[in-house]
Amino acid sequence: xxxxxxxxxxxxxxxxxxxxxxxxxxxxxxxxxxxxxxxxxxxxxxxxxxxxxxxxxxxxxxxxxxxxxxxxxxxxxxxxxxxxxxxxxxxxxxxxxxxxxxxxxxxxxxxxxxxxxxxxxxxxxxxxxxxxxxxxxxxxxxxxxxxxxxxxxxxxxxxxxxxxxxxxxxxxxxxxxxxxxxxxxxxxxxxxxxxxxxxxxxxxxxxxxxxxxxxxxxxxxxxxxxxxxxxxxxxxxxxxxxxxxxxxxxxxxxxxxxxxxxxxxxxxxxxxxxxxxxxxxxxx
Numbered sequence: 001x002x003x004x005x006x007x008x009x010x011x012x013x014x015x016x017x018x019x020x021x022x023x024x025x026x027x028x029x030x031x032x033x034x035x036x037x038x039x040x041x042x043x044x045x046x047x048x049x050x051x052x053x054x055x056x057x058x059x060x061x062x063x064x065x066x067x068x069x070x071x072x073x074x075x076x077x078x079x080x081x082x083x084x085x086x087x088x089x090x091x092x093x094x095x096x097x098x099x100x101x102x103x104x105x106x107x108x109x110x111x112x113x114x115x116x117x118x119x120x121x122x123x124x125x126x127x128x129x130x131x132x133x134x135x136x137x138x139x140x141x142x143x144x145x146x147x148x149x150x151x152x153x154x155x156x157x158x159x160x161x162x163x164x165x166x167x168x169x170x171x172x173x174x175x176x177x178x179x180x181x182x183x184x185x186x187x188x189x190x191x192x193x194x195x196x197x198x199x200x201x202x203x204x205x206x207x208x209x210x211x212x213x214x215x216x217x218x219x220x221x222x223x224x225x226x227x228x229x230x231x232x233x234x235x236x237x238x239x240x241x242x243x244x245x246x247x248x249x250x251x252x253x254x255x256x257x258x259x260x261x262x263x264x265x266x267x268x269x270x271x272x273x274x275x276x277x278x279x280x281x282x283x284x
Contacts, residue, residue: 001269003240004030004064004197004241005021005022005243005261006031006240008243008245009241009244009246009257010253010254011245014035015054015057021258022063023061025258025262026262026266029064029065029066030064032069033246034246039071042088051095051098065096066103067103067240068092068093072092072106073085073108074123074126075110075124076123077123082123086127086130089127092104097139104143105142105145106131107148108144108148108149109124109148109149111149124159125162128142133167135167136165141168144156146172146173146176147173152182154182156190157191171195174198174200174201175206179208179211181208184226198237198239200239200240200242201216201241202217202219203219204219213251216261216265224268227268228272245257
């Protein structure tokens with residue numbers, strides 16, 4: 001089972017500290033959203049002037065940079081803003097290529113349900129196509145996350161169908177689809193083999209408007225069910241712990257949350273591996 005964490009869980013860490021944390025706590029990969037207290041990764045020396053050193057650090061440790069998780073969006077009504085976002089996407093795709101990361105995350109929305117919905121969707125689709133056309137020949141895949149307007153697998157499937165590019169896949173954030181009223185079974189049925197990465201998190205109080213953050217196993221998100229469905233679908237990618245410390249500074253630090261997650265998910269994996277293979281299929 002390949003485990004990664006999002007740097008949202010350690011927003012003040014340098015790149016070196018992230019890699020060290022992965023080694024210390026037993027993660028095989030890292031996804032980068034924040035570093036040194038900023039989301040402007042391209043402005044940091046580790047991802048510009050010191051890029052060769054960052055590349056060597058990954059190579060020497062064997063830790064994989066899984067995803068460059070951008071905040072890029074293409075839903076603006078303003079053409080110049082969309083062009084600026086596409087330029088930013090291309091620069092992050094270049095960064096992913098330099099650090100051998102297979103994925104770059106781009107947000108689909110939000111796209112408001114107004115009379116202009118279809119026009120805005122066309123902007124989003126055009127942006128994803130352009131990003132994918134740039135990324136695909138470089139061996140990088142653009143991922144849309146189950147988030148905001150596209151929180152459900154059904155709406156994510158819609159954008160995948162409209163974009164129609166092989167270099168576009170999905171990050172399934174299990175909480176966002178669930179809190180927007182879609183069962184795990186329906187999400188996996190909709191997205192299936194297009195799921196490239198899975199964000200795991202737990203929450204005790206959530207609905208379509210809000211959610212809190214708890215350590216895994218202390219909330220009411222049925223993480224075990226998600227793993228079982230992914231097993232059945234043949235998923236073999238990473239399970240990424242998204243501990244949103246950057247947005248929720250009052251929750252426990254990475255030094256607590258990261259090792260807790262590894263213990264929790266490792267124990268859960270063992271329990272699933274040890275179960276009766278026919279237990280969930282009583283008809284067989």
